[in-house]
Amino acid sequence: MHHEFFDLGPRQGRNIHVLPVPYEGTVSYGTGTRLGPEALFRASVQIESYDAELDLDLTDLAHFTPLPVVHPPATGPEGLHQAMREQLAELDATKDFVLTLGGEHSVPLPLFEFYHAAHPDLVLLHIDAHADLRASYEDSPYSHACIMARARQMGIPLAQIGIRSLCREQRDYMRAQSPAELTTLFAWDLPAPGEAAERIRAFVGNRPMYISFDVDGMDPSVIPGTGTPEPGGIPYAWMNRFWKELWLDGLGPKLVGMDMCELAPIHGSQASETAAVKLIQRILTAWLGLA
Numbered sequence: 001m002h003h004e005f006f007d008l009g010p011r012q013g014r015n016i017h018v019l020p021v022p023y024e025g026t027v028s029y030g031t032g033t034r035l036g037p038e039a040l041f042r043a044s045v046q047i048e049s050y051d052a053e054l055d056l057d058l059t060d061l062a063h064f065t066p067l068p069v070v071h072p073p074a075t076g077p078e079g080l081h082q083a084m085r086e087q088l089a090e091l092d093a094t095k096d097f098v099l100t101l102g103g104e105h106s107v108p109l110p111l112f113e114f115y116h117a118a119h120p121d122l123v124l125l126h127i128d129a130h131a132d133l134r135a136s137y138e139d140s141p142y143s144h145a146c147i148m149a150r151a152r153q154m155g156i157p158l159a160q161i162g163i164r165s166l167c168r169e170q171r172d173y174m175r176a177q178s179p180a181e182l183t184t185l186f187a188w189d190l191p192a193p194g195e196a197a198e199r200i201r202a203f204v205g206n207r208p209m210y211i212s213f214d215v216d217g218m219d220p221s222v223i224p225g226t227g228t229p230e231p232g233g234i235p236y237a238w239m240n241r242f243w244k245e246l247w248l249d250g251l252g253p254k255l256v257g258m259d260m261c262e263l264a265p266i267h268g269s270q271a272s273e274t275a276a277v278k279l280i281q282r283i284l285t286a287w288l289g290l291a
C-alpha cells in the first residue's frame, strides 16, 4: 500500500483520515474490490490537486492521514466490521472526518454506526446503481446488497441518487417509506444537477450528512472497473456539477464522513480509479472550499 494519498504539500487545512479496507467477502459477480484502495492511492498522486473550475486547490484545504489498512479476517463481514469498530474506537466521531476506501459495499456499516452514535440526526446520501435495500442476501443481512436496509433499521434517513437496479420487493419497500425518511433520484429520471442539489439540500436541511458512494452509481463508460456494472448510470459531468451546486453558496450540508466503495481496477487501465479519485477530490474541495 502506498502511504501518500494525494500529492501532499504542507499539512494544512482539514485533517482527513483515510481508512483503506480491501475487502471483497460477499461480492456476488465480478471480483477485484480488494485491490480498490491501492488503486485509489496510486491514482490520487497522479492528478492535479487544483480544481480549475472551482479555482481551489485541495492541498490548501485538506491534508490526509492514512490509517492502518483493515485486513479482512477469514470470517464474513461481521468479523471485518468488528475489526473496523476497534480501529474507529481510536477516533472521535464528533470531529474526525474519515474517508473510507473499499472494498465492497458491505464495508461502511461501522462508519454509519460511528457517526450515527455521535450525530443522532445523521442523514445518508447514497450514490449507487443498486438500492441495497434487501432485508438479506445469500443468507447474510450484512451483504453489500443489504447495507442501506441496515441503515434504515438504524433509523437513518436516506437520500439515493443513480439507482436503476432493484427487485420488486425493494421497490415496494421504497414506496411504503415516508418521503422524509427515504428519497430516491432514479437514474432514468435524473433532474438537472442544480435541481437535484436543491432537492437533496431540502431533504438534509441542517443535519449532518455522510456520503456512501458506490462507484457503480456512475455510468460504466466513466467507471467500468466495478464488479456489478449497470448501464444507464450517472454521467461524470452531471456528478461533478452536482457537488458544486450542493455547496455553491455556503448553504449546503455539513459533511461528517464519506466512503468510496466497489472499485475493482482493470489491469492496464487507470480510467476507473482516476475518475473515482477525482470525484473524491471534487466532493472534498467543494465542501471545504465553498461551504
Ligand SMILES: [Mn+2]
Pocket: 105, 128, 129, 130, 214, 216, 217, 228, 262
Ligand atoms: Mn452498487
